[in-house]
Amino acid sequence: MSGCYINGIANISAQSTSDFDQFLDEIIAYKEVIFKSIDPDYKKYIKPAAMRRMSKSVKMGVTTSKMALASSGIEMPDAIITGTGMGCKQDSEKFLEKILYNDEQFLTPTLFIQSTHNTVGGQIALGLGCKSYNVTYVQGAASFETSLIDAQLMLSEAPKKNILVGGIDEIAKNSTLLHTLDGHIKQEDINVLELLESKTSGTVCSEGATFAVLGAEKQDHSLCRMMDVETRNIASPQDIKEDILALIEKQGLTLNDIDAVILGNNGDVSFDHYFENLQNSIFSNIEQLCYKHVIGEYHTASAFSYWLACKIFKVNNVPSILRVNNIEAKEYKNILLYNQYRAKNHSIALLQRC
């Protein structure tokens, strides 16, 4: 089986991450539980005529896809695979509001066209003129990882391909409000940097986009090798522990070979025990990093951890804001990622410096 390398990656988040030369140099401490991503200058990447119809997720997705392609040196990908938990919520809400307020009359096409889950993938393809394979996966918090698995399978059959893979989710007024009402979002505002010490249920809500270019062959500019990625819809903490050990063993490695773990703790006391079970056992002697107290939670937030790992491999350093224990690796060769949201859609990945 051929390899799977990340040859370029880009991210937009609630911190200044769109510039790959920066590495969380200045951290914004949000004081509310719902916070938006930081907009780069979208006009550098999208023509005004095209941008006027784009919602936030489309702008974020198109921009990060172009950044990732540029950093990989690829102009035209052989496939576009996107993952999103909720799709283009903003335009979906506007379309539904128009149906309601106009008594199901006078519906315009733009909002309908822009309200589907695969809008981002479609807009990227339209912008590039890419007529190749284009698929969007909607699998909750494992949407990005499901896209990675599809890309990995494609590369195993067609090693010459370069595949654009991404994850995007956006905040939208009404659906975010619903998640506040159902308790998925915390009821009280907090200092988000202290999210992981929270003793209440629910988490914070943010938005972002990550795109990566994958290829089967190592390039001079390859950021890392994706050794394996697995998803599991429902599992117990013990199942996850066993899955992680099995995944490491499958790669001919042991826990001692893992230099750091990047975990998706989101400050929800009802579900963070999945992470703590690992942090207090098999990960107790490994450097532990978390990121959702910095960029927030959304269905494809875990894609940020891939960006993070690529960045760590590149600079061999970790911003202290991400550390949650006192162990520091001397160098980073193998980084393990684990994420879940509300005990569902678990994902485990192993990335290796190349």
Add this chain to the structure above:
Amino acid sequence: MAELREELKEKIIEQLSLEDVEVSEIGDDDSLFGDGLGLDSIDALELIVLLEKDYGIKLKDPKEGKAIFESIGVMADYIAKNRTK
């Protein structure tokens, strides 16, 4: 008529999200499509809905829009003659 033209320009900018365009930049005789304002086929559908919703004009044949949407001036003339609200 001048008032209707200004109103139309404002509605088009808002409805079609022409964020970087000012009312003063749209000439009464400028072409709305092609080399003029650069609108496209999706915008044409938006304009058809705008005519019906705001002026009570229902185009029976969408092809009529090609002539009606030639410019702000032509569009305003058509609305003035055919509006029901």
